Amino acid sequence: MAQPKILLTRIDDRFIYGQDVExxxxxxxxxxxxxxxxxxxxxxxxxxxxxxxxxxxVWTRFFSVQRTIDIIHTATPRQWILVMVASPAxxxxxxxxxxxxTKISIGHMQAGEGKRSATPAVAVSDADTAAxxxxxxxxxxxxxxxxxxxxxxxxxxxxx
Numbered sequence: 001m002a003q004p005k006i007l008l009t010r011i012d013d014r015f016i017y018g019q020d021v022e023x024x025x026x027x028x029x030x031x032x033x034x035x036x037x038x039x040x041x042x043x044x045x046x047x048x049x050x051x052x053x054x055x056x057x058v059w060t061r062f063f064s065v066q067r068t069i070d071i072i073h074t075a076t077p078r079q080w081i082l083v084m085v086a087s088p089a090x091x092x093x094x095x096x097x098x099x100x101x102t103k104i105s106i107g108h109m110q111a112g113e114g115k116r117s118a119t120p121a122v123a124v125s126d127a128d129t130a131a132x133x134x135x136x137x138x139x140x141x142x143x144x145x146x147x148x149x150x151x152x153x154x155x156x157x158x159x160x
Contacts, residue, residue: 027148069097
């Protein structure tokens with residue numbers, strides 16, 4: 001079974017969002033943006049705005065976590081993939097399910113009840129912190145970076 005060509009895995013709870021995904025896609029030169037999220041995959045009404053926001057000439061797919069695990073290895077060598085997830089829990093499930101992820105770029109995680117601010121754009125819960133720790137223990141490199149041109153923020157704030 002061939003390894004899928006995953007160019008970048010990014011945690012951003014906005015998924016395909018305006019200029020952000022365009023800049024990241026430009027940086028990695030993907031031709032497929034794969035949004036992996038159970039809720040989004042189950043509601044096709046949410047796909048249209050993201051398809052419009054995707055860069056020209058880039059395919060979009062919306063899969064559940066399990067479907068991604070089940071079929072990612074059927075990707076062709078011509079598919080250069082940017083994987084977008086909303087949470088470290090989804091990223092961890094993909095890694096545990098055998099999806100070959102080696103590095104995760106963390107971009108935006110919305111604040112909310114039970115979350116603390118790690119950076120101005122990243123808020124984490126205790127469950128998020130535990131998932132990030134487990135990802136690191138599995139050898140996954142983590143970085144907090146808003147745009148490809150910006151310097152990464154220290155990841156220590158994810159664990160404090």
